[in-house]
Amino acid sequence: QTTLRVSNWLPPGHPLMTDIIGPWGEKVEEVTDGRVKVEVMQAPIGKPPAQYDLIRNGAADVAYGVHGYTPNRFGLTSLVELPFLSNTSEALSVAYWRVFEEYLKEANEHEGVKVVTLFTHGPGEIYTTQDAVTSADQLNGAKYRVGGGLANMVAQKLGIVPVSAPSPQVYEILSNGVADGILFPAESVPFFKIDTVIKNGTSVDGGLYNTSFFIIMNQRTWDGLSEEDQKAIDEVSGETLARIAGQAWDNADTAGVEKMKSEGIEIIEADDAFMSALQEKLAGIDSVFLDAAKEKGIDGEAALKMLKEEVAKESK
Amino acid sequence: MTARSGPTEAAARRRWAARLPAACAAALHVIAGVLLFAMMILTVVDVIGRYLFTAPVPGAFEATEVMLVLIVFVGMPIVTGRQEHVSVLLFYDRAPAALVPVLRILSRVLTAVALGVAAWLLYEKGVELAAYGDTTVLLRIPLAPVAYAMAALSAVATVVAAIAVFHRGEAEA
Amino acid sequence: MDSWVPGLIGLLILLFAGVPIAVAMGIVGSVGLILMIGAQGAWAIVGQTVFDTGLSYTLSVVPLFILMGNFVTRAGLSDELYAACHAWLGPRPGGLAMATAVACGGFSAVCGSSLATAATMGKVALPQMRKYRYDDSLASGVIAAGGTLGILIPPSVILVIYGVTTQQDIGRLFIAGIVPGIIGILSYIVAVRVVCALDPSKGPRGPKVPMAEKLRATRGVLGIMGLFVLVIGGIYVGAFTATEAAGMGAFGAFLIALYRRALTYRIVGEILAETAATTTMMFAVLIGALVFANYVNIAGLPNDLTAFASAQDVPPFVILLGVLAVYLVLGMVLESLSMVLLTVPIFAPLIGALGYDLVWFGIVVVIMTEISLITPPVGLNVFVLKTVLPDVPIGTIFKGVVPFILADVGRMILLLAFPAIALGLPNLMG
Ligand code: NA
Ligand code: NA
Numbered sequence: 001q002t003t004l005r006v007s008n009w010l011p012p013g014h015p016l017m018t019d020i021i022g023p024w025g026e027k028v029e030e031v032t033d034g035r036v037k038v039e040v041m042q043a044p045i046g047k048p049p050a051q052y053d054l055i056r057n058g059a060a061d062v063a064y065g066v067h068g069y070t071p072n073r074f075g076l077t078s079l080v081e082l083p084f085l086s087n088t089s090e091a092l093s094v095a096y097w098r099v100f101e102e103y104l105k106e107a108n109e110h111e112g113v114k115v116v117t118l119f120t121h122g123p124g125e126i127y128t129t130q131d132a133v134t135s136a137d138q139l140n141g142a143k144y145r146v147g148g149g150l151a152n153m154v155a156q157k158l159g160i161v162p163v164s165a166p167s168p169q170v171y172e173i174l175s176n177g178v179a180d181g182i183l184f185p186a187e188s189v190p191f192f193k194i195d196t197v198i199k200n201g202t203s204v205d206g207g208l209y210n211t212s213f214f215i216i217m218n219q220r221t222w223d224g225l226s227e228e229d230q231k232a233i234d235e236v237s238g239e240t241l242a243r244i245a246g247q248a249w250d251n252a253d254t255a256g257v258e259k260m261k262s263e264g265i266e267i268i269e270a271d272d273a274f275m276s277a278l279q280e281k282l283a284g285i286d287s288v289f290l291d292a293a294k295e296k297g298i299d300g301e302a303a304l305k306m307l308k309e310e311v312a313k314e315s316k
Numbered sequence: 317m318t319a320r321s322g323p324t325e326a327a328a329r330r331r332w333a334a335r336l337p338a339a340c341a342a343a344l345h346v347i348a349g350v351l352l353f354a355m356m357i358l359t360v361v362d363v364i365g366r367y368l369f370t371a372p373v374p375g376a377f378e379a380t381e382v383m384l385v386l387i388v389f390v391g392m393p394i395v396t397g398r399q400e401h402v403s404v405l406l407f408y409d410r411a412p413a414a415l416v417p418v419l420r421i422l423s424r425v426l427t428a429v430a431l432g433v434a435a436w437l438l439y440e441k442g443v444e445l446a447a448y449g450d451t452t453v454l455l456r457i458p459l460a461p462v463a464y465a466m467a468a469l470s471a472v473a474t475v476v477a478a479i480a481v482f483h484r485g486e487a488e489a
Numbered sequence: 490m491d492s493w494v495p496g497l498i499g500l501l502i503l504l505f506a507g508v509p510i511a512v513a514m515g516i517v518g519s520v521g522l523i524l525m526i527g528a529q530g531a532w533a534i535v536g537q538t539v540f541d542t543g544l545s546y547t548l549s550v551v552p553l554f555i556l557m558g559n560f561v562t563r564a565g566l567s568d569e570l571y572a573a574c575h576a577w578l579g580p581r582p583g584g585l586a587m588a589t590a591v592a593c594g595g596f597s598a599v600c601g602s603s604l605a606t607a608a609t610m611g612k613v614a615l616p617q618m619r620k621y622r623y624d625d626s627l628a629s630g631v632i633a634a635g636g637t638l639g640i641l642i643p644p645s646v647i648l649v650i651y652g653v654t655t656q657q658d659i660g661r662l663f664i665a666g667i668v669p670g671i672i673g674i675l676s677y678i679v680a681v682r683v684v685c686a687l688d689p690s691k692g693p694r695g696p697k698v699p700m701a702e703k704l705r706a707t708r709g710v711l712g713i714m715g716l717f718v719l720v721i722g723g724i725y726v727g728a729f730t731a732t733e734a735a736g737m738g739a740f741g742a743f744l745i746a747l748y749r750r751a752l753t754y755r756i757v758g759e760i761l762a763e764t765a766a767t768t769t770m771m772f773a774v775l776i777g778a779l780v781f782a783n784y785v786n787i788a789g790l791p792n793d794l795t796a797f798a799s800a801q802d803v804p805p806f807v808i809l810l811g812v813l814a815v816y817l818v819l820g821m822v823l824e825s826l827s828m829v830l831l832t833v834p835i836f837a838p839l840i841g842a843l844g845y846d847l848v849w850f851g852i853v854v855v856i857m858t859e860i861s862l863i864t865p866p867v868g869l870n871v872f873v874l875k876t877v878l879p880d881v882p883i884g885t886i887f888k889g890v891v892p893f894i895l896a897d898v899g900r901m902i903l904l905l906a907f908p909a910i911a912l913g914l915p916n917l918m919g
Contacts, residue, residue, distance in 0.1 A: 345758070345762040345765075346758070348761070348762060348765035348766075349757075349758055349761030349762050349765060350761075351765075352552055352556065352761050352764060352765050352768075353757075353761055355549060355552070355553070355736070356553060356556065356736050356739045356740055356743070357740070358736075359549075359553070359732065359733055359735070359736025359737065359740075360736055360737060360740045362733070362736075363729065363733050363736070363737060377546040377732075378546075380546055380549045380732075381543075381544045381545060381546050381549070382544070383549075384543050384544070384545065384548065384549045384552070385540075385543030385544045387543075387552060387765050387768055387769070388543040388768060388769050388772040388773075389543070389769075390765065390769075391765045391766050391768060391769025391770075392769055392773070394762075394765075394766055394769070395766055395769045395770055395773070398766070400766065400770055401509035401510070401511055401512065401770065401773060402509060402510050402511065402770055402773075402774055402824050402826070402827065403504075403507050403508065403509045403510060404504045404505065404507065404510065404822060404823065404824065404867065405507055406505065406822055406866055406867055407505040407506070407507065408505075408506070408507030419506050419507050420507070422506055422508065423506060423507050423508040423509065423512070426503070426508050426512050426513075426516060427508070427509055427512045429516070430511075430512040430515050430516055430777075433519070433535075434515075434539050437532060437535060437536035437539055437540075438536065438539060438540060440532075440536060441536050441537070441539075441540045463540055466539075466540065
């Protein structure tokens with residue numbers, strides 16, 4: 001019998017643990033007839049950006065993490081961080097896994113570990129402590145907290161003044177007016193307790209940006225499993241787990257929206273004029289991914305096309 | 317910070333520190349001081365820029381993080397050389413005379429070992445970070461050189477600690 | 490399951506052998522990790538911890554608050570603070586000792602460390618009390634005890650470390666320390682009063698001071714008040730984050746010192762170098778403690794502890810008292826930062842699981858740490874006082890702190906009975 005120890009850096013009740021890793025662990029136990037157990041470690045063994053290295057070096061067996069925390073390592077994951085891709089995490093996550101299998105995998109960006117699955121969170125939207133954002137002009141010169149990576153580039157192209165702060169300080173910088181707003185998925189607004197300071201939200205068709213996540217396993221741990229168990233675990237990982245993860249984020253987003261609405265936060269949808277202004281300003285941002293694909297010898301155009309087709313299929 | 321802070325011991329410590337190549341110690345003091353002052357100024361400029369000109373310093377917190385970690389490790393050879401690492405001297409101070417040199421050498425050997433291991437691990441971390449070209453998220457400050465600098469400073473501290481193993485303690489001097 | 494037992498024993502042996510605390514925790518933690526999860530994984534965790542610990546924006550407040558205290562001292566603000574307290578309280582029986590308690594509290598409002606507060610006020614207040622023939626044990630006792638307020642009244646380095654370890658908001662922790670800190674000052678005044686009532690010769694009256702002189706002296710407090718309002722007021726109204734407040738406070742203290750012509754390049758260099766060295770000492774302990782914490786966590790100590798506690802058929806309050814007893818015993822022998830770093834990762838999950846508020850528990854831990862600073866045999870504030878008073882036997886100082894330890898115990902009972910003492914202000918803050 002093998003026990004897979006999962007490194008966890010989020011608080012116990014977080015959807016990533018309760019709705020993604022937890023159910024996956026139960027399924028792994030079930031499909032391996034209890035030969036493989038999954039156990040979540042109680043205290044974090046390292047900061048979020050360190051998770052990949054900790055797993056590769058065998059400090060724990062399984063971890064989840066965000067590709068964008070270690071920029072430069074993963075050029076191809078910018079594919080799913082582009083704007084306007086999908087209104088649900090489920091469609092994008094499933095499409096992501098399929099494109100990964102078809103195109104991205106061969107570049108071997110996740111070297112030294114077993115990729116359990118890849119997924120994204122829900123669409124990144126606009127939240128503000130000020131008046132509702134109804135036009136692209138309102139973003140020009142406004143101070144927004146943005147994370148790193150592609151979201152930062154989106155902000156730049158929109159003329160946003162990016163305010164940088166580590167995520168635990170998001171509440172402080174919004175409540176004291178350091179930032180006028182934030183680019184976030186709906187789930188994160190209540191999670192970071194900023195629903196008390198946010199007044200308005202604008203949801204962007206397909207999302208303004210997204211974030212790419214991984215779940216990985218130590219390679220030696222994986223190689224140590226029997227072929228039968230490996231096959232069984234693969235069945236409940238990959239696309240299956242990407243779908244579960246996507247659904248979990250979508251549910252969390254829905255709950256987030258409801259919480260915000262119950263607190264009087266108005267959430268509107270960007271109208272056609274706003275959308276076309278956004279599309280115009282963000283035209284050409286695809287090149288971030290296309291250039292990375294070119295560098296790594298991947299057909300970026302084809303991958304992007306497939307992603308959009310698969311999202312469309314899954315969004316029906 | 318430590319129970320080892322009597323004035324006579326402090327003087328002895330300074331004598332010991334003088335055995336560090338003086339220029340090297342002075343340089344480390346200056347570097348640590350400049351980094352600390354710069355860290356303070358950076359925060360002030362960030363806050364004032366934000367309130368007066370709505371122009372905070374982009375990514376200031378990442379620069380602060382790198383400065384802090386450098387301050388900590390620049391100080392490592394200094395604190396090690398001055399024998400200022402915090403210890404519990406409750407038993408040590410009352411130990412039988414015959415045991416004192418044993419305890420002293422044990423603690424200095426372990427200090428050298430710990431610093432040596434830290435230097436090695438930081439070097440390995442540097443190699444790993446360099447292979448990935450890892451940087452901070454916003455300012456894209458390359459992290460490998462930071463790890464190498466930390467490794468080098470820990471290595472210097474290891475040498476300082478290793479020399480101390482062959483020194484007689486301040487009390488017996 | 491009990492693989493943390495040999496680790497704890499090994500750590501205690503190394504600590505008592507006089508091995509630096511950082512080294513002892515780092516080595517025991519590394520060896521424990523290697524035995525549990527193998528060399529490669531263990532070195533990955535240890536290497537990552539050594540590399541990452543200092544790369545922290547939140548922890549940058551530690552050197553900045555120490556720096557602020559050092560500039561304040563160099564600017565001479567501590568002398569003026571004491572002069573003002575002296576002018577108002579001096580003429581009463583035991584008045585100079587009361588003035589010392591108040592001045593310690595005032596200095597704590599701009600200094601993040603108890604040792605620095607005790608050392609500073611020792612240099613300022615002791616000569617005065619000796620001049621007026623105060624009993625050595627009362628004089629040194631009140632400074633040693635008053636100095637402990639440095640980590641309770643914000644800013645506080647220990648509260649920052651607690652906040653980072655338990656992921657509690659540092660601003661809230663700071664604000665939570667204010668009322669218990671003021672109660673601390675008042676309880677020390679009462680302790681002085683009682684001591685002098687029992688033996689008036691211990692604290693003779695100081696000279697009468699005319700009102701004009703009192704008012705003039707009070708102006709000297711403005712600098713410290715201004716800094717406190719800037720730093721803690723800024724955090725309270727949400728103008729700054731704790732980190733920004735630290736930077737602004739250090740810079741404000743620097744400007745005050747500059748304005749008073751107290752600085753030369755050489756002095757600034759010395760202050761910066763000393764602050765940096767203190768920072769390194771603290772972070773070395775922090776890194777060692779985090780390696781050790783990783784080991785006990787993976788070995789399951791916090792889980793075992795929670796399981797043990799929930800298996801006991803006693804109310805949570807009794808378990809809390811048990812935890813406090815552990816702090817009391819550890820506090821006798823351990824240095825304050827190490828005690829916090831060693832115990833908080835182990836006890837905070839347990840206390841949280843029992844349903845207690847972790848901001849409140851932070852204040853409880855800090856008061857236990859304050860007590861540890863003045864209890865024998867290892868009472869660092871007492872040792873600091875000893876270096877200022879080389880001719881006084883250490884036993885005399887330890888005797889002098891007894892009334893203040895009793896005052897601390899009384900304050901702890903109040904805080905246990907009325908958590909709102911700590912939580913009232915931060916809850917108002919929202
Ligand atoms: Na303080
Ligand atoms: Na003690």
